[in-house]
Amino acid sequence: xxxKTLRAMKVAVFILCLLPLGKLALxxxxxxxxxxxxxxVEELLHRCGKWGLNFLLITLAITPLRRLSGWNAAIRFRRxxxxxxxxxxxxxxxxxxxxxxxxxxxxxxxxxVERPYITLGIIALVLLLPLAITSTNGMMRRLGRRWQKLHxxxxxxxxxxxxxFYWQVKQDILEPLIYAGILALLLGVRYFYHLQRKRKxxxxxxxxxxxxxxx
Ligand code: HEM
Numbered sequence: 545x546x547x548k549t550l551r552a553m554k555v556a557v558f559i560l561c562l563l564p565l566g567k568l569a570l571x572x573x574x575x576x577x578x579x580x581x582x583x584x585v586e587e588l589l590h591r592c593g594k595w596g597l598n599f600l601l602i603t604l605a606i607t608p609l610r611r612l613s614g615w616n617a618a619i620r621f622r623r624x625x626x627x628x629x630x631x632x633x634x635x636x637x638x639x640x641x642x643x644x645x646x647x648x649x650x651x652x653x654x655x656x657v658e659r660p661y662i663t664l665g666i667i668a669l670v671l672l673l674p675l676a677i678t679s680t681n682g683m684m685r686r687l688g689r690r691w692q693k694l695h696x697x698x699x700x701x702x703x704x705x706x707x708x709f710y711w712q713v714k715q716d717i718l719e720p721l722i723y724a725g726i727l728a729l730l731l732g733v734r735y736f737y738h739l740q741r742k743r744k745x746x747x748x749x750x751x752x753x754x755x756x757x758x759x
Pocket of ligand 1: 586590591596597633664667
């Protein structure tokens with residue numbers, strides 16, 4: 545893919561990622577009769593949380609997509625998608641803290657301590673922070689191999705996020721279960737690739753050993 549096409553695609557993906565925010569803004573400001581419904585804060589909170597989770601899973605889907613399709617340029621979109629996941633999750637938290645709790649720290653802390661699904665949510669958000677901060681090329685270079693290790697945090701984060709979704713549901717658990725199924729599939733595929741890589745490495749070491757032992 546030429547650098548020009550890649551740049552154009554990046555701009556297109558960036559605009560696509562902003563569409564949920566654009567729709568929320570139009571609804572929040574009541575443009576063209578659009579609205580967030582009877583409980584706008586709750587709607588805003590839920591939609592930002594859902595988009596945060598969607599982008600988290602889309603980010604995790606990039607590597608399997610690349611392996612299955614052979615489209616290596618897919619990796620070039622992963623950082624942007626991950627940052628959009630962080631952006632929508634941060635917005636979700638700000639809606640909760642600002643519009644729902646009016647930044648009343650004592651209630652927020654009480655919620656974090658007493659409501660297990662909020663505890664999981666805040667742990668996921670805190671773990672996401674170092675990933676967002678170290679997402680730059682400079683940080684990638686500076687951290688070297690540690691960067692990859694650090695960014696493996698995305699797996700427990702995704703598990704915590706789906707768990708948080710599951711725990712806050714009052715009745716119909718079908719949707720969080722679908723998300724859990726998708727996540728299990730994505731993690732399963734990655735684990736399969738990991739085993740494949742290990743097996744290849746092992747075969748290579750054995751091969752080298754055999755060659756060195758043969759007179
Ligand atoms: C990785 C981080 C997080 C993700 C992916 C996430 C995602 C979600 C999702 C998908 C929902 C359900 C939306 C729906 O039902 O349509 C939700 C609900 C909610 N989340 Fe989060 N969330 C995260 C972190 C947080 C944090 C840090 C807080 C607050 C400290 C929080 C507070 C809430 C609240 C209050 C609800 C609504 C519960 C209700 O309606 O009773 N979340 N979140």
